[in-house]
Amino acid sequence: MYYLPTSIIFILFAILTFIYTIKNREEKKNKGLFVNELLVGLLFFIAGALFPFLLQSHSISIPISHLNFMWLTTSLFLIIELTIWSFMILYGYLRHKKKNNLSPQEEYVQFCRTVKGNWNDELKNELGRKFLHIFTVIIIIFFWHIGSLLEDLGILGVFGLENYSFSFWMIITVGYAFVIMFQTADLIRLNYFYTLPKWAKIWYCSAMRERELDTFVASTPLVLSFVPFVFFPFPVFVSVALITTVADAIACLVGKKFGKKKFNPTSDKTIEGFIAGSFSTFLIVIFSFLIYYPLLPISLLKIIIMAAISSLIFFLTDKFIERISDNITNPFLVGFSMWIILII
Incomplete structure (x- = not known):
């Protein structure tokens, strides 16, 4: 108690x-x-x-x-x-x-x-x-x-x-x-x-x-x-945390430093930022699962699929979900998508 x-x-x-x-x-x-x-x-x-x-x-x-x-x-x-x-x-x-x-x-x-x-x-x-x-x-x-x-x-x-x-x-x-x-x-x-x-x-x-x-x-x-x-294997947990913080930071900083093309006039987010965030998401998943491979030994193909889908979800979430904070949507959508792929 x-x-x-x-x-x-x-x-x-x-x-x-x-x-x-x-x-x-x-x-x-x-x-x-x-x-x-x-x-x-x-x-x-x-x-x-x-x-x-x-x-x-x-x-x-x-x-x-x-x-x-x-x-x-x-x-x-x-x-x-x-x-x-x-x-x-x-x-x-x-x-x-x-x-x-x-x-x-x-x-x-x-x-x-x-x-x-x-x-x-x-x-x-x-x-x-x-x-x-x-x-x-x-x-x-x-x-x-x-x-x-x-x-x-x-x-x-x-x-x-x-x-x-x-x-x-x-x-x-x-x-x-x-x-x-x-x-x-x-x-x-x-x-x-x-x-x-x-x-x-x-x-x-x-x-x-x-x-x-x-x-x-x-x-x-x-x-x-x-x-x-926390209930998920550590590679999933750390991937979710890194995507929500590091990938989001890279998307934001690249967008501010190099961003020139905006998706629409009402948004301050740029195409360059989206690409940087999505690519960094892909790399984060790959490296997280490879570094902590002994904790969750799965095939390289499955890791690549998870990385690609996580990258796509990161992009779509940032692009289309505006009313809800990406600090909530990104971890939940990316994390649960990785878990679904793991159990398939």
Whole structure:
């Protein structure tokens, strides 16, 4: 039952996200944000519901005492994080009440002006944003190889663990803490901005896109979309993560640097960017399955088919699905298509 605190926390965040979105549904519908925000809430619910089954998904022989320890550690980590947030929010509230120079509405309007003034759609700005996304996959690969090393040294075996259970425990704990941090900050920013810590305001001003001012930042759904793929073999999981972060970053950066031809006048996406993203998707799948071949030994032909279909889906998703964030559609469509090909 030590998994309950984490599951409850994520389901509560799902409820808070739904309440916020439905409460502001007219504004969200007018700005084309309603479906995306409902999906973010759904992803939180899925993450909470799946948490009790993630750690043992590849290691059914883990003793329950070990699972309890891992569940408890993750839960305590999130509880400590939320406790720190509570103190920061309280401090922000008391500080604003004492200062009281601007009303909460005026302060947020001023913040929006700052973000709009700071933001420009140039390569340098995108590099910083995309690095944050790529950092998530760096964490995944880092913990996987730490787990592999500890397993090879026999250290994990002493504790009755192996690479999958240990690595995914670390990845899940860090990933869950990451999304709780961002969603807490976003819900505060959108509802009680004046209580937001100063460091968070500075970060938002430096990294936030203008179009994110009235909604959640893209990093949250990006990480949450990886959760269902913990059940899949690691080559699929890491391919999904790399495509969602690296291939998307390459498409964006190539489009901004070299893009000249747009698919249509209303879009800022270019043909050059689409080609770069699709080609990098193809290479990512090929190399991921070859590098981690011992974990999932399948034929080269099947790997090439998966790479080609993933590349096509990446292209079609970016081209035709505009209302839903590609940080949600890309991992789900690409990941499940790879899994279907695997089981055929």
